[in-house]
Amino acid sequence: MSREVHVNGEWLPEAEARVSVFDRGFLMADAVYEVTAVLGARLLDFPGHMARLRRSLAELRMPEPMDEPAWLLLHREAVRRNAVEDGLVYLQVTRGAADRDFAWPDPPVPPTVVLFTQSKPGLADGPALRTGIRVISVPDGRWARRDIKTTQLLFPSWAKMMAKERGADDAWMVEDGLVTEGSSNNAYIVAGGRLVTRGLGPEILSGITRAAVLRLAAEMQLKVEERPFTIEEAQGAEEAFVTSATTFVTPVVAIDGAAVGAGAPGPVARRLRELYLEEGRRAAL
Numbered sequence: 001m002s003r004e005v006h007v008n009g010e011w012l013p014e015a016e017a018r019v020s021v022f023d024r025g026f027l028m029a030d031a032v033y034e035v036t037a038v039l040g041a042r043l044l045d046f047p048g049h050m051a052r053l054r055r056s057l058a059e060l061r062m063p064e065p066m067d068e069p070a071w072l073l074l075h076r077e078a079v080r081r082n083a084v085e086d087g088l089v090y091l092q093v094t095r096g097a098a099d100r101d102f103a104w105p106d107p108p109v110p111p112t113v114v115l116f117t118q119s120k121p122g123l124a125d126g127p128a129l130r131t132g133i134r135v136i137s138v139p140d141g142r143w144a145r146r147d148i149k150t151t152q153l154l155f156p157s158w159a160k161m162m163a164k165e166r167g168a169d170d171a172w173m174v175e176d177g178l179v180t181e182g183s184s185n186n187a188y189i190v191a192g193g194r195l196v197t198r199g200l201g202p203e204i205l206s207g208i209t210r211a212a213v214l215r216l217a218a219e220m221q222l223k224v225e226e227r228p229f230t231i232e233e234a235q236g237a238e239e240a241f242v243t244s245a246t247t248f249v250t251p252v253v254a255i256d257g258a259a260v261g262a263g264a265p266g267p268v269a270r271r272l273r274e275l276y277l278e279e280g281r282r283a284a285l
Contacts, residue, residue, distance in 0.1 A: 004081045006074060006115040011081065014116070023112050025094030028102075029152040031112075032056040033092040036075060037245050038084050038117075039124055039277075042284035043075055045245065048208035052149060053091070059148045061104075062095055065111050072285065078117050086123040088246060091115045092151065124248065124277055132253035132265045133169035133242075137231045138162055140173035140180050147202045156183040170242070172255070175203065178228035182242050185250075186210040189229055189260075190239035190268045199226035209243040209276065216275045222268065231255060239266030248280075249273035 005017040025031030034053045037044040050068045057064050066074070075089050094112040098105035141155045159171035160183045172187050173180045180198065181187050186207040188197040195217050200206050217224050234240050240252035240260045249272045251265035 003117060004078075006078060006113070008110075008113055011077075017114075017116075019094075019112055019114065020097035022097040022099060023094055024096060024098065024104075025092065025112060025151060027100055029150060030060070030104075031092055031094035031151040032060065032062070032149050033090065033151055034149065035245050036089045036091070037123065037248075037280075038079055038087045038089060039281055039284060041079055041085050042281075043072075043079070043089070044280045044284050045208045045212065046072060046075065046285045048211065049245070052206060052208060053093070056149045057093065059145070060095075060150070062093065062111060063108070065093060065113050074115060076285075078115055082117040082119065084117045084119050086121050087117055087119040088123075089115065089117050094151075123246075126247075128169065128250055129248065129273060130265070132251035134167075134254040135170045135172050135182065135242075135252055135256075136163050136166050136168045137174050137179075137256055138171045140175040142173070145202050146180070146204055147200070147206060149205060159183045168254075172231070172234075174231060177230055179231065179234065180204055180228075182244075185242035185244035185247060187234075187252075188213075188241050188243070189234045189237035190266065191229075191233065191237040193238075194223040194225050195268065196225045196227060196229050196237075198228050207243055207245075209245055209248065212276055212279070213243050213249060213272055216272055216279070220271070220275075235260065237261065239268050241266075241269040241272075249276055 003014045004011045005014050007017050034049045036049050092114045096109035096111050098109050138159050163171040171183050181204045235255050235258040238261050251269040253263050
């Protein structure tokens with residue numbers, strides 16, 4: 001069955017969904033996005049995703065096309081129209097279509113809004129969540145404002161492909177000798193009984209799942225250190241894992257070919273995943 005895609009106020013069959021060749025999202029990656037997980041036909045962490053969307057738009061001085069209640073109705077309608085039980089809703093907002101110029105259009109033009117779904121049955125119980133993933137390290141070649149969730153994803157895509165070419169699942173990016181984050185996730189280690197992850201700043205994206213997991217870790221009375229760490233420290237850690245809206249809490253069992261801990265998912269990652277999914281399902285909209 002063909003999906004229905006939302007483009008600028010219209011619902012269209014996916015084969016008919018179009019945006020202008022002059023759209024700045026297409027020409028300049030002048031756009032922001034959010035991806036919200038769907039479990040049991042309900043949206044996980046929706047308020048957090050909308051808060052981050054507002055921040056991204058504000059950082060790029062782009063107007064917000066609608067308020068949060070309207071976004072919620074739109075997301076729910078996408079889930080309903082496409083009969084998504086488990087999956088994702090992708091939302092993208094661009095600065096709109098104007099003749100190509102590095103300067104933003106003045107006066108501003110209407111933004112472009114695109115929203116579509118991806119059905120992923122069994123999303124919360126994928127094999128990687130149980131067995132863990134293997135990552136490699138690569139130099140971080142992204143722009144300096146990674147805290148804004150833009151569609152400038154060429155280097156993360158490149159990093160993911162480098163990992164696959166080397167028989168791994170993902171890449172951790174390294175800058176000045178320290179891990180920033182994964183290609184599409186936040187990175188963590190458990191060392192000395194403490195949970196360690198890089199603190200917020202322009203170097204990383206403020207993950208919505210990250211915020212929930214750190215709160216859950218504190219509730220578990222697990223000591224949390226928000227600081228950078230090296231690949232060598234990660235290889236010697238008791239556990240490692242990543243978090244994102246699409247992979248929840250996923251253990252990392254090897255880094256650059258070296259096993260982490262016992263080379264299998266550890267108890268902290270397993271428990272955080274259980275707690276996150278329990279709470280996420282309970283609070284889903």
